[in-house]
Amino acid sequence: MAGAALTAAAAAPAHADTLRDALEAAYRGNPTLEAARAQQRATDENVPLQKAAGRPSVTTNSQYIEFVKSSSTSLIAPKRNVVANLDLAVPIYSGGAVRNGIKAAETRVQAGRADLRGTESSVFSQVVAAYMDVIRAEALVALSANQVRVLGVNVQSTSDRFEIGDLTRTDVAQSQARLATAQSDLESAQSNLIAARENYIAIVGLAPDDLQAPPPLPGLPDSLEDAVSTALVENPDLIAARERAKAAGYDIDVAGAARLPTVSLFTGGTYNNYLGSLKSGAVATSYPQTSTAVQAGVQLSLPLYQGGRPAAQERQAQARSSAALEQQIGAERNLIAQVRSAYASWKASQAIIESSQQAIDAASLSLEGVQAENTVGNRTILDILNAEQELVQARAQLVTARRNAYVAGFSLLAAMGRAEARDLGLGDDGPLYDPAVYYDRVQGKWNDWAHDPDPQPQSTRTVDIPAPGAEIPPSAESVTETPGN
Numbered sequence: 001m002a003g004a005a006l007t008a009a010a011a012a013p014a015h016a017d018t019l020r021d022a023l024e025a026a027y028r029g030n031p032t033l034e035a036a037r038a039q040q041r042a043t044d045e046n047v048p049l050q051k052a053a054g055r056p057s058v059t060t061n062s063q064y065i066e067f068v069k070s071s072s073t074s075l076i077a078p079k080r081n082v083v084a085n086l087d088l089a090v091p092i093y094s095g096g097a098v099r100n101g102i103k104a105a106e107t108r109v110q111a112g113r114a115d116l117r118g119t120e121s122s123v124f125s126q127v128v129a130a131y132m133d134v135i136r137a138e139a140l141v142a143l144s145a146n147q148v149r150v151l152g153v154n155v156q157s158t159s160d161r162f163e164i165g166d167l168t169r170t171d172v173a174q175s176q177a178r179l180a181t182a183q184s185d186l187e188s189a190q191s192n193l194i195a196a197r198e199n200y201i202a203i204v205g206l207a208p209d210d211l212q213a214p215p216p217l218p219g220l221p222d223s224l225e226d227a228v229s230t231a232l233v234e235n236p237d238l239i240a241a242r243e244r245a246k247a248a249g250y251d252i253d254v255a256g257a258a259r260l261p262t263v264s265l266f267t268g269g270t271y272n273n274y275l276g277s278l279k280s281g282a283v284a285t286s287y288p289q290t291s292t293a294v295q296a297g298v299q300l301s302l303p304l305y306q307g308g309r310p311a312a313q314e315r316q317a318q319a320r321s322s323a324a325l326e327q328q329i330g331a332e333r334n335l336i337a338q339v340r341s342a343y344a345s346w347k348a349s350q351a352i353i354e355s356s357q358q359a360i361d362a363a364s365l366s367l368e369g370v371q372a373e374n375t376v377g378n379r380t381i382l383d384i385l386n387a388e389q390e391l392v393q394a395r396a397q398l399v400t401a402r403r404n405a406y407v408a409g410f411s412l413l414a415a416m417g418r419a420e421a422r423d424l425g426l427g428d429d430g431p432l433y434d435p436a437v438y439y440d441r442v443q444g445k446w447n448d449w450a451h452d453p454d455p456q457p458q459s460t461r462t463v464d465i466p467a468p469g470a471e472i473p474p475s476a477e478s479v480t481e482t483p484g485n
Contacts, residue, residue: 019131019214022204024429026127027120027421029205029460036119037433038455043112044439046105054098055446056090067277076287079277087268095260096253104250111243113435117236120421121414123203128410130200134208136403137193138476140396144186145472147392151179151385158381171381178385190470197468205460210473217409219418224343227416231339232332234417241324241331248321255317258310259303267296335415342412349405356398363391 027033062084070077091098158175161167200208221227232238270293278287303310367387373379413419421432 017206017209018212019128020424020426022127022131022200022206022211023124023421023424024426025204025206025460026123027426027432028429029458030123030203031457031459033119033123034457034459036116037435040112040116040435041438044109044435044442047102047109047439047443048445050098050101050105051443053101054091054094056088058086058088060084060086076278078274080275081277082273082275084271085268088266090265091262092265093261093263095257095262097257100250100253100257104247104254107243107247107250109439111240111247114236114240114243116435117417117420118240121236121417121419124419124421124424125407125411125414126203128214129407130196130203131208131211131214132403132406133196134193134200135211135213135476136399137189137196138211138472139399141186141189141193141470141472142476143392143395143399144182144189147182147388148179148186150388151175151182154381154385154388155179167381174382174385178389193470193472194468201462201465201468205462207465207468210475212475214406217406217413219413219423220346220409221343221412221416224340227339227343227412228336230416230418231335235335235415236417238328238331238335241328245321245324245328248317248324252314252317252321255310255313258306258313261300261302263301264299265297266299267294269294339412339415342408342415345408346405346412349401349408352401353398353405356394356401359394360391360398363387363394367391 062082065081065083067077067079067081155172155175158167158172162169162172197208221230272291272293274289276289278289367384367390370379370383370387374381374384410419413423421427426432
């Protein structure tokens with residue numbers, strides 16, 4: 001299990017950060033992930049909104065009227081009036097609009113949950129990439145700094161040998177030129193390291209502190225066919241596309257229901273009070289000052305002609321359903337391409353790691369030989385400089401290949417739907433977020449006055465984190481070990 005591997009990584013020294021620490025921090029405080037969770041809660045509310053259309057409704061209204069001038073032909077002439085009405089309506093049949101609207105909303109909830117899974121794995125992929133970028137940048141800075149030190153020694157040695165006439169001014173100039181280039185490369189590497197650390201802070205929400213080597217990625221597929229078949233079943237983006245296509249099918253039935261009859265029960269009561277204003281005249285005094293009325297019945301509404309609106313709405317829903325079906329195919333195509341590309345990148349990076357290690361061994365041996373031959377005059381200073389540069393390039397290529405292999409492997413797991421918190425064994429800092437908890441709480445609510453507290457930001461801010469520098473931890477120095485130096 002991936003979770004077991006990441007748990008094992010927690011055994012690193014307390015002062016250092018592990019990949020598991022970074023993933024936990026992002027899971028609890030990344031704003032993109034928190035926003036996706038909030039958006040899913042908004043999607044959940046579509047279910048009670050659709051259910052409300054099939055529930056009873058109660059309305060009341062009241063009116064106070066002051067009769068400034070009454071009609072000359074009226075037999076009663078009140079001066080003022082208060083009227084209050086209370087109406088209850090219970091929908092019985094709506095042509096299937098409510099039922100299919102609820103099904104569509106529930107299906108979109110499932111699509112939203114899949115989207116949330118996709119966002120989670122996407123954020124984790126960004127965390128892994130940012131984590132590995134910092135490790136790579138630190139290693140490249142260490143390589144560049146070591147190269148500056150080595151070339152500095154070469155310049156001094158070359159100058160000393162020039163003073164005694166053993167070398168020429170050209171040899172000294174070549175050494176100085178390589179040192180200046182190495183110093184420029186170091187400045188660039190340090191700038192890249194700062195940028196990588198800033199990106200890490202933006203995604204994780206914490207400053208990187210002596211990042212440890214990540215654990216091996218378990219659960220990687222044995223073949224490309226296994227990766228594709230797993231992704232077609234478990235990838236959250238494809239699941240979301242399928243659910244949206246299904247929901248769009250329900251929308252067609254909702255649109256078609258606009259031409260069908262609706263049936264509802266109703267009852268209502270009216271209270272009328274003239275506030276004692278019926279005082280004059282024999283006719284007026286024969287009427288009571290208050291009156292009440294109650295009515296109940298069944299209402300049938302059958303639309304006969306609506307200007308073509310229902311047909312247009314149904315055709316529109318069909319077109320959207322067709323688009324959703326095509327988008328499902330498009331998502332499947334993109335997924336297959338994504339899995340195949342990630343698999344190829346992962347395999348290629350593994351091969352590059354092997355070849356880079358061979359190149360390092362060969363370049364180290366070559367450097368030792370060139371240095372030895374230089375002592376007897378068979379090799380020039382330029383030959384030594386070139387051999388050193390080849391070794392540095394081989395080590396830099398190895399560092400980059402290791403980063404690329406890990407990121408590609410994690411991306412492959414993400415495409416297969418196996419790079420989420422539940423797969424990585426997260427949860428030591430608290431229970432994992434369960435979108436079903438909010439849905440279960442709200443989907444059956446009837447109360448118009450129920451509300452939640454005003455929202456507050458959940459993600460962590462980084463404004464108080466100091467700007468990172470380009471210093472490297474001791475663990476990054478291991479990549480600079482050079483035989484013969």
